[in-house]
Amino acid sequence: MSGKSLLLKVILLGDGGVGKSSLMNRYVTDRFDSQSFHTIGVEFLNRDLEVDGRLVTLQIWDTAGQERFKSLRTPFYRGADCCLLTFAVDDLRSFQNLAAWKKEFMFYSDVRDPERFPFVVLGNKVDKQEGREVGSDEARAWCEENGCFPYFETSAKDDMNVGAAFEAAVREVLAAEDHTDHALLSSTIDLHGNRKVPRSSCC
Ligand SMILES: Nc1nc2c(ncn2[C@@H]2O[C@H](COP(=O)(O)OP(=O)(O)OP(=O)(O)O)[C@@H](O)[C@H]2O)c(=O)[nH]1
Numbered sequence: 001m002s003g004k005s006l007l008l009k010v011i012l013l014g015d016g017g018v019g020k021s022s023l024m025n026r027y028v029t030d031r032f033d034s035q036s037f038h039t040i041g042v043e044f045l046n047r048d049l050e051v052d053g054r055l056v057t058l059q060i061w062d063t064a065g066q067e068r069f070k071s072l073r074t075p076f077y078r079g080a081d082c083c084l085l086t087f088a089v090d091d092l093r094s095f096q097n098l099a100a101w102k103k104e105f106m107f108y109s110d111v112r113d114p115e116r117f118p119f120v121v122l123g124n125k126v127d128k129q130e131g132r133e134v135g136s137d138e139a140r141a142w143c144e145e146n147g148c149f150p151y152f153e154t155s156a157k158d159d160m161n162v163g164a165a166f167e168a169a170v171r172e173v174l175a176a177e178d179h180t181d182h183a184l185l186s187s188t189i190d191l192h193g194n195r196k197v198p199r200s201s202c203c
């Protein structure tokens with residue numbers, strides 16, 4: 001395993017209430033809050049992981065999905081290595097809005113190679129099978145048509161496929177790019193054994 005950690009920025013986008021914050025919190029802190037508040041602006045959390053022998057610091061940026069917070073979230077799109085387009089399977093509107101989220105990301109992120117930029121699509125809340133409004137086949141077809149994006153059906157509540165989705169995002173980035181221009185973080189260890197990477201922040 002390499003002694004250097006690769007810093008990757010992934011950004012969660014999607015309608016308000018689809019479960020972006022819940023997915024990030026499930027992945028980083030292994031907790032779920034059934035009464036979570038809407039996000040205002042953006043927040044991020046880091047998690048170290050190892051993918052195919054590479055040590056990676058995943059910096060997960062969670063954005064506010066509500067329209068009124070648009071101006072607070074869009075300045076943070078630049079520098080993203082992967083975008084996780086998120087909808088809730090019990091909310092057809094959130095699925096129909098994926099194209100608009102992709103467009104907004106492309107407009108504000110100013111990515112170098114739009115055709116090759118890695119997206120991963122998450123259909124969250126699959127634990128709510130009764131109220132389901134978006135079928136797996138329909139979601140997969142959208143992913144296929146819009147760029148062969150990997151698709152994961154997740155539940156932040158039941159911890160289903162959450163880790164797999166974030167790991168897929170890392171794999172997409174590693175596969176898509178010659179990542180020499182990513183920040184290589186020193187793996188210097190302090191006397192308490194802590195890696196010198198910021199754990200979390202809130203903007
Ligand atoms: N049943 C179920 N509920 C979920 C799941 N994920 C999130 N929720 C609930 O859905 C609601 C909204 O979740 P959030 O994570 O705050 O949604 P968000 O996408 O961050 O919303 P904004 O911050 O407004 O953009 C909360 O009540 C969560 O508890 C899930 O996988 N299953």
Ligand SMILES: [Mg+2]
Pocket residue numbers: 020021022037038039062063064065
């Ligand atoms: Mg949120």
